[in-house]
Structure formats: C-alpha cells, structure tokens
Amino acid sequence: MSENESRPVVVGFDGSPASLAALKWAVEDARRRGCSVDVISAWHVDYGVMIGPVPAEILLALSPQAMKETAQKALDAAVQGIEGVEIRPILVEGDPRAALTKASEDAELLVVGSRGHSTVVEVVLGSVSSYCVHHASCPVVVIREPKVKKEHALLAAAAPLTPGPLL
Template structure:
C-alpha cells in the first residue's frame, strides 16, 4: 500500500444536502482507495448577530454546549447507514474553512459540498468550498448539490421575487 492510500479521504459534513452528497462520494472514493474517511464537522459560537439580553431558554439553545451537541447529532445522523469503509467522526470547534484546511494537511483528498449560493451570498458569507480549493494541502473535490427541477407550470404561477420594496 502506498503512502497516499494510507492517508484518509477527508470530507466536510454540515448536514446540508450538498455535504451529504459529498460524504457519499467520499465513501465511494475511499472504498476504491482502500482507506478511511474522516467525516469532519466544524462548529463555533458566533454571537456577533445577537443584540441585547437573551431570554434564558434562547440562551440555552445557543450555549457552546448546546451548539456542540447539535453539531454532534448532525455528524452522527449524516454517517448513519454508510458502510464499507472505516468512517471516523471528527467534531472540531472552529471556522469550517480553517478546520478543513488543517485537516487537508494529512489527507489524500479533501471532499466538500457546494451549496450553490448566489454570488452575492458567497461574497458576504464566503465560500468554504472556494477557500478549500485555493488553500488545501491536497487535491480537492467539490460535489455540487443535486438540483431538483421544479414543475414549469408551478414556476410560471409563482409570484416574481423582488429585492425589496420598490420605491
């Protein structure tokens, strides 16, 4: 077995349809390579958007312990039913871009999902997949979310979306 085959396939998992597709892709690739999969979920408390005092029940839901437990549940549910290779569940506190960048240092391959946000959303929030493509220490595969084509009749009857109130 070569050195590359003993290195894991690392995949970013956040529970989104795109990350679940990336996880399935990573498992199949690892099966062919004969290596393990490191399913990595990053979580962090970001209180930057909260203003003013919070009711105790809301604060309990956004506490670091609650956020970590929620991320663990997402990771556990995401890997359920996947077989054929060793899947190591890795939960890390931190920004997903940094966590996946660091994990790529010891990986044969990094697999991430692309949610296909608009250019405006990606400019504001940033794109984890784009960051990984440009900064990872190993090859990167970006798996796009499967788009379900909507019924054209339904689309024709839907009200048009506007960016806000028109003046």
C-alpha cells in the first residue's frame, strides 16, 4: 500500500445481528474518515459429527460449493444498498480469526461484532472478537450485539394506574 493511498476500515461479517451492527458502524466510520470498507466473511467446511443416515438434501447443503454459495449470498445481501462509501465484499475460505488479523495488517481499523456468549461458551468455542483484539495489527472496535426491545410483561398485563384509592 502506497503512502498516498488510504487504508480501509475492515469489518468482519458472519450474518449475526452483531456483525450487521458492526458493518453499520464501520460504514459510518469510513464515511467520516473518507476511506473504503472491506467486508470480510470467512467460511469453512465443518462437518462435525454425523451419526446414522443423512438425507441427500442435507449432504448437498453441506458440500463446500453450497456452503461457499450460501456465504456469498449472505455477504452480497448485507452490502447491497450501502451508499456513500466504497464497499469491497471479500469472501475467504478458512478461519475468520486468521482472515481478519491478516486483513488488519493493511487496515486503518478493524471492526468486529461480539455476540456476548457466556464465559464457558467462549472458552469452548473461542471468541473471534477476543482473538482480534489481541492479535490485530491495527486498532480494533468491538460492537456488542444489539439489545432487542422487550415490553415488560407485568406492566403490559397490569390494570391502568389510578391516582389514589378508589372509594
């Protein structure tokens, strides 16, 4: 990257609400900075454990080509309609932690979402956001999963309040 060329804001995207919030935040930040946004989505084949016969439809959906196509469609849908900033959707095969930290080497900023898993889940699965914070070559912003507005069931079911005792 030349000295005169601006570095992009890099954002990780996995289709989760937290990654959508991270994408929105990254686009707004890139507009302020006057730079582009690299939206990185990583996919990989993970068959896990399958016991017993598996329907053909499921096997086809788990093929590497089908998984890649599904990831590409989700990435394309996420960046569709974003205006006012140059967007580069990038689909890579492999571990998202490695892809994002590699992209951070030429980035102005790395933005990732955090799903807010429990400590036990983070230990078992690992955390992409935590890994990026510790290994990225640029500053990292972690966007928490947006809170869903919930009406308090007790208040919704309660009778209307009155200004004092009813006589």
